[in-house]
Amino acid sequence: DVKVTQSSRYLVKRTGEKVFLECVQDMDHENMFWYRQDPGLGLRLIYFSYDVKMKEKGDIPEGYSVSREKKERFSLILESASTNQTSMYLCASSSTSGQGRGIQYFGAGTRLSVL
Amino acid sequence: AQSVTQLDSHVSVSEGTPVLLRCNYSSSYSPSLFWYVQHPNKGLQLLLKYTSAATLVKGINGFEAEFKKSETSFHLTKPSAHMSDAAEYFCVVSRNTGRRALTFGSGTRLQVQP
Numbered sequence: 426d427v428k429v430t431q432s433s434r435y436l437v438k439r440t441g442e443k444v445f446l447e448c449v450q451d452m453d454h455e456n457m458f459w460y461r462q463d464p465g466l467g468l469r470l471i472y473f474s475y476d477v478k479m480k481e482k483g484d485i486p487e488g489y490s491v492s493r494e495k496k497e498r499f500s501l502i503l504e505s506a507s508t509n510q511t512s513m514y515l516c517a518s519s520s521t522s523g524q525g526r527g528i529q530y531f532g533a534g535t536r537l538s539v540l
Numbered sequence: 541a542q543s544v545t546q547l548d549s550h551v552s553v554s555e556g557t558p559v560l561l562r563c564n565y566s567s568s569y570s571p572s573l574f575w576y577v578q579h580p581n582k583g584l585q586l587l588l589k590y591t592s593a594a595t596l597v598k599g600i601n602g603f604e605a606e607f608k609k610s611e612t613s614f615h616l617t618k619p620s621a622h623m624s625d626a627a628e629y630f631c632v633v634s635r636n637t638g639r640r641a642l643t644f645g646s647g648t649r650l651q652v653q654p
């Protein structure tokens with residue numbers, strides 16, 4: 426089974442702090458994604474990466490950056506956390522080949538509170 | 541551009557009765573469509589995927605969905621609801637760009653009454 430692991434389930438940070446959310450997948454997937462989930466809005470794509478050191482902006486990249494130094498790890502960075510970044514953050518990965526191509530596998534999520 | 545509209549934010553059914561969760565999509569190209577389920581405090585799990593091979597798609601846990609191009613719909617159904625089906629369900633369309641990011645609907649919360 427594909428496993429996508431997010432390092433923290435719950436995180437509480439203060440306004441202005443730099444925050445790192447980590448995600449690791451164990452299936453050698455090329456693509457990795459970061460979403461935020463808010464009630465009534467579904468999931469919105471923040472950033473995605475299709476290869477090591479490659480990234481593309483999603484729908485709501487403002488206030489976020491990402492890093493992908495190794496294929497299995499994709500980090501989301503909040504440069505200066507703000508209260509409107511309080512949310513559930515979900516990481517996903519997918520393959521570009523085979524029968525499972527395009528299917529995204531999700532981690533359990535990190536619930537971030539910014540005070 | 542792609543978009544997805546889930547027509548009901550909440551659906552409540554009795555255990556043993558049919559489930560219908562409605563989804564309409566728009567897409568410039570032939571889309572790939574998915575249904576994902578999210579149980580409380582859990583990540584999202586794929587229920588089923590449509591990729592043009594067959595219009596009726598069967599998924600896990602007895603769910604199925606029918607792709608209707610003329611109606612631009614991809615409704616999710618199950619003949620008989622179980623208490624364990626209570627969760628949030630997301631209809632999703634794959635962007636037909638090279639990177640194939642997903643566009644999510646806003647979700648439908650399914651309640652199952654005993």
